[in-house]
Amino acid sequence: MSPATSATATTTVDPYAAGPVAHGRFLTRINPLAKLLAPVPAMALLIFVRDAVTPASFIALSALVIIVGVRITPRVLAVLAAIPLGVIVIGMGFSLWTDPSQVDDTTVLVQLGGWTLYSGALGVGFATGLRIAAIVMLTLIAGLSTTGPDLVRASVQQLRVPYRIGYTALAAFRFVPRFAHELDVIRQAHRVRGAHGGRGPFAALARWFGYVVPLLAGAIRHAERVALAMDARAFGAHPDRTERHLVPWRARDTVFVVAFVVASALIFFVTFPWGLS
Amino acid sequence: MTAPELVTLRDVAITHEGSDAASPASVDFSIAPGDVVLLLGPSGSGKSTLTLALNGLIPHAVPARVDGTITVDGLDTATASVAELSTRVGMVFQDPDAQLVTGTLLDEVAFGPENLRMPVVDVLARAETALRRVGLWERRADNPDTLSGGGRQRLAIACALAMGSPLLVLDEPTANLDPKGIEDVYAALADLVRAGDHAILLVEHNLDAALGFVDRVVVLDDTGRVIADGPVGTVLRERADELHALGVWLPVSTLAALQLRDAGYTLDPLPLTPRELRAALERTPRAASSADATAAAGAIASPRETAPHDTAKRQQTMLEVRGLSLRRGRSEVLHDVSLDIGAGEFVAIVGANGAGKTSLIQAMSGVVTPPRGTVHLTGAARPLDVARTDSRTLSRHIGFVFQNPEHQFIAHTVFDEVAHGLRRQRLAEDDIYTRTTELLERFGLADKAQQHPFLLSGGQKRRLSVGTALVAGAPLLVLDEPTFGQDHARADELLALLDELRAGGTTIVVVTHDMQLVTDHAQRTVVLSHGRVVTAAATADVFADTALIEGADLRLPPLRQALHDLPSHPELTGIARVADLPRRTS
Amino acid sequence: MREHGYAEQVTSSARLSTSILLTCAAIGVATGVLQIAAGAISIPVSATLPVLYGLVLGVHVLPGVIAQELLRAPWVALLTHVMAALVASAITPLWIGRYIGTALLIGGLQELIAAATRYRRWEAWRFFLSAIIVGVVIAVAIWFAADVTRFPLWGQILYVALFILGPVAWTAVGLAIGRALRRAGVPRRRQG
Ligand SMILES: Nc1ncnc2c1ncn2[C@@H]1O[C@H](COP(=O)(O)OP(=O)(O)OP(=O)(O)O)[C@@H](O)[C@H]1O
Ligand SMILES: Nc1ncnc2c1ncn2[C@@H]1O[C@H](COP(=O)(O)OP(=O)(O)OP(=O)(O)O)[C@@H](O)[C@H]1O
Ligand SMILES: [Mg+2]
Numbered sequence A: 001m002s003p004a005t006s007a008t009a010t011t012t013v014d015p016y017a018a019g020p021v022a023h024g025r026f027l028t029r030i031n032p033l034a035k036l037l038a039p040v041p042a043m044a045l046l047i048f049v050r051d052a053v054t055p056a057s058f059i060a061l062s063a064l065v066i067i068v069g070v071r072i073t074p075r076v077l078a079v080l081a082a083i084p085l086g087v088i089v090i091g092m093g094f095s096l097w098t099d100p101s102q103v104d105d106t107t108v109l110v111q112l113g114g115w116t117l118y119s120g121a122l123g124v125g126f127a128t129g130l131r132i133a134a135i136v137m138l139t140l141i142a143g144l145s146t147t148g149p150d151l152v153r154a155s156v157q158q159l160r161v162p163y164r165i166g167y168t169a170l171a172a173f174r175f176v177p178r179f180a181h182e183l184d185v186i187r188q189a190h191r192v193r194g195a196h197g198g199r200g201p202f203a204a205l206a207r208w209f210g211y212v213v214p215l216l217a218g219a220i221r222h223a224e225r226v227a228l229a230m231d232a233r234a235f236g237a238h239p240d241r242t243e244r245h246l247v248p249w250r251a252r253d254t255v256f257v258v259a260f261v262v263a264s265a266l267i268f269f270v271t272f273p274w275g276l277s
Numbered sequence B: 001m002t003a004p005e006l007v008t009l010r011d012v013a014i015t016h017e018g019s020d021a022a023s024p025a026s027v028d029f030s031i032a033p034g035d036v037v038l039l040l041g042p043s044g045s046g047k048s049t050l051t052l053a054l055n056g057l058i059p060h061a062v063p064a065r066v067d068g069t070i071t072v073d074g075l076d077t078a079t080a081s082v083a084e085l086s087t088r089v090g091m092v093f094q095d096p097d098a099q100l101v102t103g104t105l106l107d108e109v110a111f112g113p114e115n116l117r118m119p120v121v122d123v124l125a126r127a128e129t130a131l132r133r134v135g136l137w138e139r140r141a142d143n144p145d146t147l148s149g150g151g152r153q154r155l156a157i158a159c160a161l162a163m164g165s166p167l168l169v170l171d172e173p174t175a176n177l178d179p180k181g182i183e184d185v186y187a188a189l190a191d192l193v194r195a196g197d198h199a200i201l202l203v204e205h206n207l208d209a210a211l212g213f214v215d216r217v218v219v220l221d222d223t224g225r226v227i228a229d230g231p232v233g234t235v236l237r238e239r240a241d242e243l244h245a246l247g248v249w250l251p252v253s254t255l256a257a258l259q260l261r262d263a264g265y266t267l268d269p270l271p272l273t274p275r276e277l278r279a280a281l282e283r284t285p286r287a288a289s290s291a292d293a294t295a296a297a298g299a300i301a302s303p304r305e306t307a308p309h310d311t312a313k314r315q316q317t318m319l320e321v322r323g324l325s326l327r328r329g330r331s332e333v334l335h336d337v338s339l340d341i342g343a344g345e346f347v348a349i350v351g352a353n354g355a356g357k358t359s360l361i362q363a364m365s366g367v368v369t370p371p372r373g374t375v376h377l378t379g380a381a382r383p384l385d386v387a388r389t390d391s392r393t394l395s396r397h398i399g400f401v402f403q404n405p406e407h408q409f410i411a412h413t414v415f416d417e418v419a420h421g422l423r424r425q426r427l428a429e430d431d432i433y434t435r436t437t438e439l440l441e442r443f444g445l446a447d448k449a450q451q452h453p454f455l456l457s458g459g460q461k462r463r464l465s466v467g468t469a470l471v472a473g474a475p476l477l478v479l480d481e482p483t484f485g486q487d488h489a490r491a492d493e494l495l496a497l498l499d500e501l502r503a504g505g506t507t508i509v510v511v512t513h514d515m516q517l518v519t520d521h522a523q524r525t526v527v528l529s530h531g532r533v534v535t536a537a538a539t540a541d542v543f544a545d546t547a548l549i550e551g552a553d554l555r556l557p558p559l560r561q562a563l564h565d566l567p568s569h570p571e572l573t574g575i576a577r578v579a580d581l582p583r584r585t586s
Numbered sequence C: 001m002r003e004h005g006y007a008e009q010v011t012s013s014a015r016l017s018t019s020i021l022l023t024c025a026a027i028g029v030a031t032g033v034l035q036i037a038a039g040a041i042s043i044p045v046s047a048t049l050p051v052l053y054g055l056v057l058g059v060h061v062l063p064g065v066i067a068q069e070l071l072r073a074p075w076v077a078l079l080t081h082v083m084a085a086l087v088a089s090a091i092t093p094l095w096i097g098r099y100i101g102t103a104l105l106i107g108g109l110q111e112l113i114a115a116a117t118r119y120r121r122w123e124a125w126r127f128f129l130s131a132i133i134v135g136v137v138i139a140v141a142i143w144f145a146a147d148v149t150r151f152p153l154w155g156q157i158l159y160v161a162l163f164i165l166g167p168v169a170w171t172a173v174g175l176a177i178g179r180a181l182r183r184a185g186v187p188r189r190r191q192g
């Protein structure tokens, strides 16, 4: 129980406030904004990198932060295991698409009729694969350790996003299962009516177009009713509102951001991937 | 000096933007602290509009013109903000899901006080008090989605209470609930009334549940004028006929009592609820003219329903279900269901939430494919296995109506909507035109032929969806909760249509939670519980078995509640329909 | 007291109403739900036929186009994108960064372009112009990330062309959806 509530000397407890913050390891206790912002410089620079070592280093760095920072659940393992797989698939794909004339000075690996796969193409493809994987890994630092409501609260509390927008988003979380179910029923109903039978991408597009109107019409009407219910409870009455779930920015968040940016700079300094030297 | 009123309405008329008539058109009444007022009126008379005006949502959030003055606790709603008014008037709306905003019950109740910038301590204290009053404090950490419909509506009441408002306004708070949920909500409301610290304005069609604790009633007519304002007993008893003619719903118990009085029973004062009716009858000796009454009851004791399907018509089954088990997701939701639907029957399927009613009718009509060999259409020239029949052929035999008519609409005009089913059958354009026009005329939609289906009124949409299900010539019509979330006027209109269709030979299967509907219209009732058929028998017999009904988590219809197992009046015991009550014989 | 209430009401009518905010959220979530259901193709496409990625990515203009076409008000495009991204982040926090980035980029561009015409022009050409600009900006960003210069020349041209064609095609779809909704009487009243 937090000191604030016990100090009030009532029997009231606030179970939700203690919820997401207490468990988990250090990364879950870092402000979501810190986790989102710290990797941004590295991601921006990675776009212009062409070698393989730099992205590989960033993959290693992110993996380290994640493994140390969050509790390893089967889901986390699955996500981490999917990354090398992604590198291989994207690497192969981009190798095939690389223009052979740009790399025909490298070793021939495969020759099939008139088509040749050069080692240079493979190099380019895998560099791309690693680069994309590195960017994805950097976003996973926040992705694997942050809950949606905390992100919303941090944006309201630190970024000064108007709270009416933040709380509208919180209210909209409930729309997802509702609309997904609604879409299911609409699809069923249209199938019974025999709407837009036929195969192929165009029939499929027409079919989906038919689902959109009832789905959106119902969605918007529901939204208007929710808006009335929120207004009736004084939503937006004042420039700010009481906040029971604080997501503060602490010294450790600053430390995290600075440390991460310094580490990124170090990697770039060591690998110096710009080909100027 | 008069007593300080909480709310005063003077000559109030409200015109929605874009409409030319005001509804309500002329409203004058007031609510004092502690009053419990029921607002009645036919559909479209402006009840919902009026409730929105009380806390300023009209005109501040919904564009409309308000003439006259509405004063709440000294504030003029035309100038006070919705936020100011929200601490005087707490609102509970019809759809529980449209009132939820956060992830836990506690956050939900705290949402309002937080918006008012109250200190955290006060927020939590208010939340606790409010949750305790509706009996949900123990579940404060749960996600509202895990509550039943009735539980979510009680949560909405707690949210309104937490605003600290002395007046609570509820607009059809039970229209979307099953019988258990309705009971839940009224138990919570009755507690509030007993405590006496809140005034309540209630808009409700389900009078049988509400009348137990309401002390005043205000009635609007169809033009939106107040035509009655007084104690419930006086207004309902003295003007029952007038209200009935207006399309305002009277409690079933009152209608029954009026008829019993006619038949010679002394029932004074006129009972308004099943409990009052039962109590009044237990006090009353056998009717003075009991000979007549028993004679009349005896005449009706051979209900017209028992004859037809038990004998001759019984062989003519329309649809045969044999050993149907159905999986959905990972679990089996129907276990070894066998069932016959006879030609020309009106069958009701009832059961608690999650009993498998929707799954059953969807498998029966091929909306989800049943296992092969379990469902056969026997009404056709030769039996068809539903699992192997393509959807075009099926649509000629079975029409399926989904809960929300809008989900089924696929065309841009009412005409095309109906014509679609015929075009699928590859008929000639002339033929399509005549048949479509004919059907639209029959369903009272001819003048709307070129309108967009979404722009119809609720009742018209429902009629159109029934029409589209029938146009391909289906002799069997299956409807999933057709009256869910609809007011009684629309429900009644639909049922009249269904009765008419059945008289014309259409077989009808309905899933519903409305037990009075079942007793009034269905000849046969199928009770489902946990994916199994508990019983399938004549409706009267099903409801005669109280233990069975309550075992399946259902409730008896109001009249049945009043009259089941009544030792002092054996001639009345077991009657469930007003029409079956003894009449004055003359 | 009364004056205070009135003043509050006047200022509150100048800002976005709760109803608009939630309508934007609903559009964002509903298009998101459609994208979840229809969008499983994007992973195989980007792995095997990267040149077609532009067509798939173009679907992201949809929320902003529908919101602007239906509501015709300032901020609605950006809001709808941000709501969609926040909600999507809560469902699959894995992609928080990607969602927020795409939303700010595309929603911001759509908003800027509408602001440049002072929220007075809502003809179809304005939407298509906006689609082309969005397409160009995304193509440039992806150009570097995916190292498109390594593709054969025809691949490069096709790649860029599709990045522009994608948003344009999906804008056409969005406008058609908006029109169909208007015909169905949604939204019921002009808000804002
Ligand atoms: N937002 C709106 N815009 C325009 N007209 C409206 C709006 N809401 C309601 N109306 C119209 O105002 C009239 C009164 O509607 P209201 O919903 O208040 O009736 P009601 O008495 O609550 O009916 P019901 O019993 O069906 O709920 C109706 O004619 C309705 O069509
Ligand atoms: N698509 C589905 N996938 C998995 N389970 C399902 C699905 N649809 C329904 N169920 C489950 O099957 C059971 C029966 O559901 P069904 O909708 O048939 O009940 P019902 O009697 O119609 O209930 P209600 O009164 O709430 O409409 C429930 O436990 C439900 O959770
Ligand atoms: Mg109403």
Ligand SMILES: [Mg+2]
Binding pocket: B357, B358, B359
């Ligand atoms: Mg059901």
